[in-house]
Every structure is written in structure tokens, then in C-alpha cells.
Amino acid sequence: MDATVTQPAPGTEAPGAPERTRSQRCYTPATDIYETQDAIVVVADMPGVAAGDVAVELEGRTLTITGNPAEARPAGREAVRAEYRPGGYQRVFTLSDAIERDRIEARVRNGVLTLVLPKAAPARARRIEVKAA
């Protein structure tokens, strides 16, 4: 089982990202993906993003995660040093296992999105009972 990534390296702006209504940059978030016996877990860094700013879409085997944080800058103060530029996040993954879409769990905590994608029954290891003849 492999979760293939179809987007460029993290840190770069996602090309071909949909036109945004706000003049915000779109970054590829640094992401961990791991697999347990019954689920694929996706953990993505999205600083500035609250629970309501996240969209998760699963179309066929294409998973798209999007985070659009509210723009935050200290009121009235001028930037005197700029080392990073806040923006939105988007990343697309192709999953090779079927997922139980109704049981997908997403939570955002401290600017980190955690997505639990339960594997659909056929992908899980099945125990075969041997019946006595």
C-alpha cells in the first residue's frame, strides 16, 4: 500500500492551484503519512489554520486537503522584519487503498491537521476461519 503524492516538494507554492478569492499564497504543507492496521493517517503542518478553515475532499482515490487561514497581522503596526509570509495550504494525494469515506476523521490542533482514513474492509487483513469438515 502506497500513498503517492502528486504535488511538489513542501515549501513551494502549489502550481495549478485553483484561483483564490483572497490574495493569499498557497503552500504545500509538510506532511507525515503513516499506516496502521486499519487506517491511513495524514498529519499536515498548517500554522494559522483553525478547525473551520479546513476542507477535506475525497474523490475516488484523490484526497485533497485545503486550509485557508484568516489573515492575521497586528493592527496598526508596520512590518520591520519579514522572514516568512503567512498563506493558505493545499495538497493532493492519491491513495491506493479504498477508504471508508463515512468514517473519515479530521481534527485540527495547534495548527496541525490530523486525518484518519479508515481502510475499507477488503483492504484490511482478514482472518479466515477454518471450519471443521
Added chain:
Amino acid sequence: MVTRALEGFAGAWDPWRELEALESEVSRLFGGGRRGLSPGDLPVNVWADEDGATVTAELPGVETKDLDIQVVGRRLTIRGERATTEPGEGGRYHRREREAGRFGRAVVLPFAVESDQVAASLKDGVLTVTLPRARADRPRKIAIEAA
């Protein structure tokens, strides 16, 4: 006259423009930087007006208890550690981009601050430190008395 000519030519100083130049330089050298938290140097944004400064930094997945913020004179120091994610028993990684470990950063502010009034908040993985300018350091208007 020279100053005025320069201003007319370059416009107001824009730190974002400098950042953009730096970003493209970094991409050219390393083929794209990482977006997320990386150990070592922590990028910060600094905002200021005559009443004080605000320093922000992106710290996704960092807990308040793992952060240490200190102010000495004009120097603000941010230090901390980010824990690793554990897939648990039987789990295995397909992709591991989020870096864990210690990070730190010292910023020299444009003015002295009231160190006992410095406030810090960590919300949605973004640290905001608000530093009021020291009373003694604020510009004072001097009234001119009539002779």
C-alpha cells in the same frame, strides 16, 4: 534632496519585497524550502510602532509547556521543542516530512521593552509575542517655553 530623489525612485521600504528576493534565492540554491517547522533557526516576523513591537512565528504542533520565551534588555529569545509523532505499534511511515526536535531564535528589537509587560500567546500553531516599548525609551516631546 538626495533622500527625496531616492524615495521617489524606490518608494517606501518594503520588507516583503526583500523576503521575496530571499525566497527566490533560497529556491534557486536548494530547490525549494520546507514549509513547516524546521529545527534550528526559527523564522520570525517583527511588527513595530512607537508603542511597541509584535513578534510572530509559526510553531505548528508545539505545546505551550515546551516553549520558553525570555526577554533581556532588547533581546527576545524563543526556544522550544517539538515532539515526534508516533504511529504506534505495527504502524509504519510512508512519508515523513515534519521535523521534530529543538528550535531556537534570538531577535534584537529596535528598542528596549517593559519586560514585565511582555505577553505571549500560542493560537492555531502561531506564536504572538507582544512587547510594549520601555517608558524610558519612548520619544518625549519637549515643550519650548516662550522667553
